Amino acid sequence: DQQVKQNSPSLSVQEGRISILNCDYTNSMFDYFLWYKKYPAEGPTFLISISSIKDKNEDGRFTVFLNKSAKHLSLHIVPSQPGDSAVYFCAAKGYNAGNMLTFGGGTRLMVKP
Amino acid sequence: DSGVTQTPKHLITATGQRVTLRCSPRSGDLSVYWYQQSLDQGLQFLIQYYNGEERAKGNILERFSAQQFPDLHSELNLSSLELGDSALYFCASSAAPSSYNEQFFGPGTRLTVL
Numbered sequence: 001d002q003q004v005k006q007n008s009p010s011l012s013v014q015e016g017r018i019s020i021l022n023c024d025y026t027n028s029m030f031d032y033f034l035w036y037k038k039y040p041a042e043g044p045t046f047l048i049s050i051s052s053i054k055d056k057n058e059d060g061r062f063t064v065f066l067n068k069s070a071k072h073l074s075l076h077i078v079p080s081q082p083g084d085s086a087v088y089f090c091a092a093k094g095y096n097a098g099n100m101l102t103f104g105g106g107t108r109l110m111v112k113p
Numbered sequence: 114d115s116g117v118t119q120t121p122k123h124l125i126t127a128t129g130q131r132v133t134l135r136c137s138p139r140s141g142d143l144s145v146y147w148y149q150q151s152l153d154q155g156l157q158f159l160i161q162y163y164n165g166e167e168r169a170k171g172n173i174l175e176r177f178s179a180q181q182f183p184d185l186h187s188e189l190n191l192s193s194l195e196l197g198d199s200a201l202y203f204c205a206s207s208a209a210p211s212s213y214n215e216q217f218f219g220p221g222t223r224l225t226v227l
């Protein structure tokens with residue numbers, strides 16, 4: 001049973017446009033959400049996070065939105081750059097699960113020049 | 114560079130064999146996590162150690178075991194290997210095991226079981 005799902009395995013966007021990556025979760029015990037970025041032959045790198053008490057968190061070109069009622073979060077990248085091309089993983093933590101991360105399957109983003 | 118090191122980078126072995134993957138956490142980090150990423154799938158949490166003691170267990174098979182040593186490095190032991198164990202194995206570390214400490218990931222060990 002996948003508790004965190006990223007339904008789009010891939011996304012292609014033109015440079016300068018907005019990239020929107022989506023993530024859905026089923027476990028209502030999750031209270032903290034993170035996005036990781038992964039380049040080939042490297043480990044995932046933390047990008048941005050959001051607590052369940054917020055509905056938006058912004059860091060430069062990256063914004064994460066959380067809709068708790070829909071159990072949905074999204075990552076917006078504006079403007080997209082070719083260097084953003086990578087696999088993006090959504091992850092979640094439960095308040096009673098220590099620091100254990102539950103990951104989605106990832107979305108491969110390709111930003112075309 | 115996250116500061117987390119993993120060795121070896123690649124490992125090719127046969128079914129039924131036993132292998133050991135090694136992880137050195139970032140300097141000062143006391144907590145170590147192991148994750149498995151099978152082909153085209155997300156990372157699955159296996160096990161967490163904090164300062165030498167097991168802290169949390171995820172979907173780790175009984176054929177797999179791990180430990181964290183006094184110098185804080187960790188080893189993941191995989192035995193009686195099967196074809197389905199072929200995957201990327203990531204180690205991550207954090208300063209403490211609490212919920213909001215960011216985890217820093219190593220580059221992974223790619224295990225191929227033939």
